[in-house]
Amino acid sequence: MKQSYKQALKIIAVLLLVLACGGALVVVSGLIPIRASSGHWAITSWFLNFTKDRAVATQSSGITVPELDDAALVAQGAGHYEIGCRQCHGAPETGRSALVFGMTPKPPDLAEIVPHKGPAELYYVIKHGIKMTAMPAWPNLKREDEIWSVVAFLQKYPELSLAEYEQLVWGEHNKQSGQSIASAEGENLQVPHTVIEVCAGCHGLDGQGRGLGAFPRLAGQNVAYLEESLKAYRGGMRHSGTMQIVAGPLQDDEIQEVSRFYARLQPADPVERTEPGRKSADISPEEWNAAVERGAKIAAEGIPDQGVGACADCHPTTRQSFENSYPTLIGQAPDSLMRQLELFQQRKRGGTKTANLMHAVVDGLKPEQIQAVSFYYAQLSAQKSRKN
Ligand code: HEC
Ligand code: HEC
Ligand code: HEC
Structure with missing residues (x-):
């Protein structure tokens, strides 16, 4: 009995070896079809799809879906x-x-x-x-x-x-070439081709981010910051799946051209609490005003017990020259500001060479303080104080 069991095992082992060698020979012979042109056999297709569907269903089962x-x-x-x-x-x-x-x-x-x-x-x-x-x-x-x-x-x-x-x-953008738009100083600016073809869809031809809070406002942003940020996306130092695709193919001269264009546009209007489509629209006027007041204090003095420096040291609360290299936050959408601050806290934002200055600042901020300081900068007006 034991003898015949061993015998059977031997035969199976030899058969498997022959099969493996046969399989290897087929692969080495180069006869396996890898042509995309002929598609898969129905059975292969069914097997691959079944495997994929099972893998996706199992491996996505613990994921929490946000709003x-x-x-x-x-x-x-x-x-x-x-x-x-x-x-x-x-x-x-x-x-x-x-x-x-x-x-x-x-x-x-x-x-x-x-x-x-x-x-x-x-x-x-x-x-x-x-x-x-x-x-x-x-x-x-x-x-x-x-x-x-x-x-x-x-x-x-x-x-x-x-x-x-x-x-x-x-949105309302049409991709007709040869468009022009007034600069903050009232000059007529020719809109660069790249802006018409690529950037305007998301950031708007006027650089106001289409008023949704989804896209940062670029109008009147500091020119060096725009240039350095685009290079940081291109090099993968600033993290964004969307902007890395956009910036990847841009040449240095295109980066310079689009940055100069957006920097010279009329800066963003201050954000009103009630603008539709924003999370902040759900907040009562009293809550908004109280948050703005708390935010003003954080911007001016920081929060010394929590190790948070005064934001205004690096992000002035009145409009300066757009030649500054740190970003201006005035009139930026509150949702955009909050998102960037959370990303800094989680170390997921990356940025230019100076981005680590922000890490020391944000770690001590609590969520309601992030909201307060974001509301504060969002409602500041750039026009009143601009002095280029
Ligand atoms: C370069 C081509 C390419 C690009 C770009 C691409 N996909 Fe796909 N995608 C495919 C191919 C090929 C499949 C089929 C894969 C398969 O059947 O196994 C697929 C399948 C899918 C599926 C179905 C998966 C399933 O379970 O059957 C989804 C959903 C999907 N893609 C979403 C996206 C989204 C969203 C984007 C953009 C962020 C994107 N794809 C970009 C080629 C692409
Ligand atoms: C498909 C939408 C989309 C397109 C097209 C697009 N952007 Fe963006 N852009 C975004 C989003 C979303 C962000 C915010 C990314 C992040 O969280 O880092 C962003 C961020 C930026 C920033 C950083 C702003 C800041 O305040 O830090 C700059 C600069 C920028 N984009 C410039 C451009 C330029 C120039 C173009 C055209 C060449 C362009 N973008 C095209 C969606 C887009
Ligand atoms: C020591 C200087 C410094 C201080 C203080 C500082 N920041 Fe910054 N901040 C920077 C720099 C530099 C960047 C740009 C990083 C980059 O280039 O990627 C930045 C970027 C940001 C951004 C992202 C802007 C954008 O468009 O993506 C936000 C939001 C921000 N800071 C908010 C704050 C707030 C709120 C405070 C105060 C609590 C603060 N910062 C204090 C230097 C500073």
Whole structure:
């Protein structure tokens, strides 16, 4: 009995060895089809899809989904979709490019996929990408908040017409070349080609961030800060999946041109508490005023017991020359300011060579102090005090 058991084991071992050698020979012979042109056999396709669906379902099961029904988040995700997903997944009505039909597997039309996937599953796929396919991982894994903006946008995507899609991505902007706009000094500025084609969709031709709180306002921002920030995105020192894609291909002279353009525009209007689409719009006038008052004190004096320096030492509360190299915060959207401060605290923002100056400052700030100082800077007026 024992003898025949051993005999059987031996035979199985030999068979496995022969199979392994056979398999290796097939691989070495170069006969396995790797052609994308011939697609997969139905069984291979089924097996790969089944494996992928199971992996995504299991590995995304612990993810907590944040509030996604937020106009600013949807607009931010739409902007990213246009520059980072559309080339493969297409847009409403226009469909996908002929180029992607040559891929195996093909990028699906997401309007058909989204209704069958939960937000956590979408998040997982967008964050990590899919191995051995063209589906890329998010360009910067530190910025999970940005990935949620694309998930928020995808929730709306299946219902969108082309016109609604274009409106979300570009707002009122039309991409006609040869446009001009008045500078803060009233001169006529020719709008750079790059701004018309790329930046205006998100930041606006006038640099006001389309008034959503999703995109930083660039109008009247200090020129050296704009230039250095774009180079920091390009080099991956400042973390943002969206801006790293935008800045990657920019040449130094284009960076200089767009920075000079935006710096010379009329600075942002102060932010009102009641502007629609902002989280701060839900706050009562009394709460807003009290927060602004607390914020003014933090900006002027810092919070010495918590090791927080006075913000105004580096971020003046009246408009100075736009030649300063630290960023101006005056009139910036409160949601934008809060997001950047939280990112500094979590060490997820990165930035230019001077960004570490902020690390020493933010660590001691509590959430309500971040809110207070952000509201304070948002409601300051740049126009009244500008003295270039
Ligand atoms: C270079 C081409 C390419 C780009 C860019 C791209 N994808 Fe994909 N994507 C693919 C391919 C190919 C697949 C199919 C993978 C498969 O079937 O295994 C895919 C699949 C997907 C899926 C379905 C996954 C599933 O579970 O079946 C989602 C959702 C998705 N992509 C979202 C996005 C989003 C959002 C972006 C932009 C942030 C994006 N993709 C950018 C090529 C791309
Ligand atoms: C798809 C939308 C999108 C496009 C297009 C885009 N941006 Fe941005 N931009 C953003 C977002 C979102 C942020 C905030 C990123 C972050 O959190 O770091 C940002 C941040 C920036 C910042 C940093 C601002 C600050 O206050 O620190 C600069 C500078 C900038 N963008 C310049 C540009 C320029 C110049 C272009 C055109 C070449 C451009 N962006 C195109 C979405 C976009
Ligand atoms: C010692 C100088 C210094 C102090 C003090 C300081 N900051 Fe900053 N701050 C900077 C620098 C430098 C940057 C730009 C970092 C970069 O280039 O990436 C910055 C960036 C920021 C940004 C991001 C702006 C943007 O558009 O992305 C915010 C928001 C900010 N600071 C808020 C504050 C607040 C609030 C305080 C006070 C609690 C403060 N800072 C105190 C130097 C300082």
